Amino acid sequence: MMTRTERLVLRPMTEDDLPPLRAILSDPVAMAAYEGAFDHDESAAWLARNLRRYDEDGFGLWAVDLPGTGMIGQCGITRQFVGDEPVLEVGYLFQRAHWHRGYAVEAASAARDWGFRELGAPTIWAKVRDTNIASMNVAIRLGMTVRRRFVVHYRGVDMPHLGFAVDR
Numbered sequence: 001m002m003t004r005t006e007r008l009v010l011r012p013m014t015e016d017d018l019p020p021l022r023a024i025l026s027d028p029v030a031m032a033a034y035e036g037a038f039d040h041d042e043s044a045a046w047l048a049r050n051l052r053r054y055d056e057d058g059f060g061l062w063a064v065d066l067p068g069t070g071m072i073g074q075c076g077i078t079r080q081f082v083g084d085e086p087v088l089e090v091g092y093l094f095q096r097a098h099w100h101r102g103y104a105v106e107a108a109s110a111a112r113d114w115g116f117r118e119l120g121a122p123t124i125w126a127k128v129r130d131t132n133i134a135s136m137n138v139a140i141r142l143g144m145t146v147r148r149r150f151v152v153h154y155r156g157v158d159m160p161h162l163g164f165a166v167d168r
């Protein structure tokens with residue numbers, strides 16, 4: 001999978017992407033909705049899980065490159081659960097230095113459209129922790145509305161979430 005948008009390139013991650021991935025996952029501010037920064041091992045496990053998704057599902061979170069700068073974020077489609085329901089979700093996490101420029105919506109719009117087109121998905125979801133206003137605004141800009149409330153158990157914490165979704 002390789003997709004270009006007006007300003008960005010979405011491509012599969014490789015083992016070499018661990019350093020720029022760490023720049024996102026080790027930032028406590030970027031990782032607030034995930035209950036704090038990941039250490040090196042947690043980041044390596046995140047990358048390994050994502051590479052496994054490419055093998056098992058044929059898709060996953062992709063690296064987002066800003067030409068001339070390098071990898072500034074990750075965005076793509078993954079299999080997730082909203083409550084008990086299996087769904088296709090668009091995920092987006094960007095380095096803090098590259099927030100507030102519209103990159104997340106630009107990349108996530110391309111991933112959403114890829115899911116509709118290539119996977120024939122009737123609906124694409126975004127699971128958003130109820131404290132994550134920036135992410136809610138991305139979901140709204142993707143044309144999504146709130147469909148569900150549910151709780152995610154992650155890193156020993158009960159996290160209330162909203163299930164945003166848009167239909168094809």
Ligand SMILES: CC(C)(COP(=O)(O)OP(=O)(O)OC[C@H]1O[C@@H](n2cnc3c(N)ncnc32)[C@H](O)[C@@H]1OP(=O)(O)O)[C@@H](O)C(=O)NCCC(=O)NCCS
Nearest residue numbers: 030033092093094099100101102103104105127128134135
């Ligand atoms: C979620 C996240 C990706 C959103 O980042 P973001 O910078 O707010 O989103 P965008 O890149 O789409 O930028 C949108 C902002 O850029 C502004 N903008 C500036 N130039 C723009 C342009 N050319 N085009 C579009 N928007 C532009 C928009 O007005 C908007 O401003 P606002 O933040 O004041 O509302 C970011 O907060 C993040 O990485 N968080 C940590 C990880 C995370 O929680 N991910 C979500 C898990 S559910």
